[in-house]
Amino acid sequence: MATDHLYALLLAGGKGTRFWPLSREDHPKQLLKLFSDRTLVEETYERIRPLVSSDHIMVATSRGLALRLSAVLPEVPNSNILVEPVPRNTAPCIAVAAARLLARDPDAIMVVLPSDHFVNDRAMFLDVIAAAVTHAEQGRIVTLGITPTQPETGFGYIRFGEFVEDPEHPDAKVRARHIQAFVEKPDRTTALSFLKAGRYLWNSGIFVFRADVILEKVRQHLPSLYEGVLELGHVQGEAEAERIWRDMPDISIDYGVMEKADNLCVIPAAFGWSDVGTWAALSAFPGDEHGNFSFGKVVTVDCKENVLYSSTGLLATVGLSRMVVVVTHGAVLVCPIDRTQDVRAVVEELRQRSLTEYL
Amino acid sequence: MATDHLYALLLAGGKGTRFWPLSREDHPKQLLKLFSDRTLVEETYERIRPLVSSDHIMVATSRGLALRLSAVLPEVPNSNILVEPVPRNTAPCIAVAAARLLARDPDAIMVVLPSDHFVNDRAMFLDVIAAAVTHAEQGRIVTLGITPTQPETGFGYIRFGEFVEDPEHPDAKVRARHIQAFVEKPDRTTALSFLKAGRYLWNSGIFVFRADVILEKVRQHLPSLYEGVLELGHVQGEAEAERIWRDMPDISIDYGVMEKADNLCVIPAAFGWSDVGTWAALSAFPGDEHGNFSFGKVVTVDCKENVLYSSTGLLATVGLSRMVVVVTHGAVLVCPIDRTQDVRAVVEELRQRSLTEYL
Numbered sequence: 001m002a003t004d005h006l007y008a009l010l011l012a013g014g015k016g017t018r019f020w021p022l023s024r025e026d027h028p029k030q031l032l033k034l035f036s037d038r039t040l041v042e043e044t045y046e047r048i049r050p051l052v053s054s055d056h057i058m059v060a061t062s063r064g065l066a067l068r069l070s071a072v073l074p075e076v077p078n079s080n081i082l083v084e085p086v087p088r089n090t091a092p093c094i095a096v097a098a099a100r101l102l103a104r105d106p107d108a109i110m111v112v113l114p115s116d117h118f119v120n121d122r123a124m125f126l127d128v129i130a131a132a133v134t135h136a137e138q139g140r141i142v143t144l145g146i147t148p149t150q151p152e153t154g155f156g157y158i159r160f161g162e163f164v165e166d167p168e169h170p171d172a173k174v175r176a177r178h179i180q181a182f183v184e185k186p187d188r189t190t191a192l193s194f195l196k197a198g199r200y201l202w203n204s205g206i207f208v209f210r211a212d213v214i215l216e217k218v219r220q221h222l223p224s225l226y227e228g229v230l231e232l233g234h235v236q237g238e239a240e241a242e243r244i245w246r247d248m249p250d251i252s253i254d255y256g257v258m259e260k261a262d263n264l265c266v267i268p269a270a271f272g273w274s275d276v277g278t279w280a281a282l283s284a285f286p287g288d289e290h291g292n293f294s295f296g297k298v299v300t301v302d303c304k305e306n307v308l309y310s311s312t313g314l315l316a317t318v319g320l321s322r323m324v325v326v327v328t329h330g331a332v333l334v335c336p337i338d339r340t341q342d343v344r345a346v347v348e349e350l351r352q353r354s355l356t357e358y359l
Numbered sequence: 360m361a362t363d364h365l366y367a368l369l370l371a372g373g374k375g376t377r378f379w380p381l382s383r384e385d386h387p388k389q390l391l392k393l394f395s396d397r398t399l400v401e402e403t404y405e406r407i408r409p410l411v412s413s414d415h416i417m418v419a420t421s422r423g424l425a426l427r428l429s430a431v432l433p434e435v436p437n438s439n440i441l442v443e444p445v446p447r448n449t450a451p452c453i454a455v456a457a458a459r460l461l462a463r464d465p466d467a468i469m470v471v472l473p474s475d476h477f478v479n480d481r482a483m484f485l486d487v488i489a490a491a492v493t494h495a496e497q498g499r500i501v502t503l504g505i506t507p508t509q510p511e512t513g514f515g516y517i518r519f520g521e522f523v524e525d526p527e528h529p530d531a532k533v534r535a536r537h538i539q540a541f542v543e544k545p546d547r548t549t550a551l552s553f554l555k556a557g558r559y560l561w562n563s564g565i566f567v568f569r570a571d572v573i574l575e576k577v578r579q580h581l582p583s584l585y586e587g588v589l590e591l592g593h594v595q596g597e598a599e600a601e602r603i604w605r606d607m608p609d610i611s612i613d614y615g616v617m618e619k620a621d622n623l624c625v626i627p628a629a630f631g632w633s634d635v636g637t638w639a640a641l642s643a644f645p646g647d648e649h650g651n652f653s654f655g656k657v658v659t660v661d662c663k664e665n666v667l668y669s670s671t672g673l674l675a676t677v678g679l680s681r682m683v684v685v686v687t688h689g690a691v692l693v694c695p696i697d698r699t700q701d702v703r704a705v706v707e708e709l710r711q712r713s714l715t716e717y718l
Binding site: 335 | 379380658660661669672673674675676677678679682684686688689690691692693694695697698699701702704705708709712714717
């Protein structure tokens, strides 16, 4: 495989308060340690590293997080940190990164990776990426679709069609499928029907494509973004760059490009994936014999199916069922698993009461 | 009222782990701040202070706690701190205190007060104590009985009989009753029948009697204790005192004396009382409009009837009902209100795992 031309773009600009109180405004999810003593962005980096050398790994993020990301990813050259002066969605930073890569390597192939997801089976992950790269080399835009394991209502879905014919790799272990449709987050009944139908995959937000191919699609479908990208190429000074970013459309690569492109395919994957969207998501992870997901110093008595996280000190629980308890330095959250979406309400309340030290 | 001869004995030797993690082995319940910025023993002291001068207040406690109690009760003379060299139940320390008081004042009247209880209406409390003193002066052993407000299964009960005739105080506002029986902690059905019967009171553990009267009863009913007390009176050296204490019977004043004495009476009282036996007990205290008892920096969203306590940092709760959450420096407890008795199991688990820093 032509890894000489392989690059990764880690999307690490997210803010996110759904992991409050562990995540804060200046300490978003990609910088959390949820599964090990390494942050999610470090885990993402380590996961792709066997296929992509450090100086081929780019990180897109906000001004406020750039230094922190450099600190946790010291092997990534500073010039590979792509700072978005104003928060925009995924299409702008992917297009800007593609343009930069093209200037460096006309044959660049990009693996776009959200930096705050969980992947269980790394070997299988790399296998799927490798297969995706073979398709990307042919000029296809490849997305990874996760085989659903439950009727999830929090994800977008992809309905797949026939296998993509690939004369050059007739025996590819992981096979790509044509995409019939992108489907919005379904209600529970619909999600159940998707699960039964067997032709739907979760949209993982992981993409593989050639830099020139994605940029051509941006030119076709998001011409104003394309112009901004060209302009950025010969701009001098931060103020000017910020103005250009400000004018870029605030749109995701999914809506802006994927759903309109014709050379798309999806590779079904089952490497154990989660977008780790809320504390509740952790309840699906391997836990103790009673189904408790625990992190840190936790003592349980007669507890089952809880998410118990302590980053400081001891957390002791008695008789709990399907609860989330998060202990951080200075703030503690307790909430039933089914109510984790409402953690936003706490953050809102803190804002109203000007308890900004906890935001 | 002859307050010149009135003394108080604060029983402050208790250990208690039921308020873990706020209470620790070296930081028992009487030293907790549950209702204000003062510890329970300070609140007990302040409560009786209008009737008893500081140098008439004695404090019985263990070796380990003596200095701490001196620190929170600086107005109590050190010579009034009665140290029990080995932990014994209430009868020995009450008898020893009575003997000491007699040597100082042959007419001494003692108010015996557990130091870790809650009293809501202080004025009414003092009124009841004053009435009890008038009976104690006549040589009666007076106990305070709390009018039950719910079918409590965690307390002993007192069944009362007719009014005590008191020719000297025919109009006493608070009237004493003869005691028909002391009743063990009942089951729920029995507790309900007690509540309906209207002739049962909670045994508060608050007593008022003359020092000479109680000591005479000790001589009659606990002769070995009486001998120990006499021996202590002319002993020199800590080792000798410790040996005598070690030989004293480990028995409560209730079992050892009250249930056998004949000159007893009870004064029914309704000043808003709780022995604050577990975290669950706090749920009965006045809370916010949703029935949440909160202490410290607490933010609730859609929560009702919880006990939420933070001695450090912010505690945020969403969608909780009838839960106990306690946040202390270094340890957090989460437990349904109905399971607070099982906090012992956590303490036991910590002991087994040698996590002694949390005990």
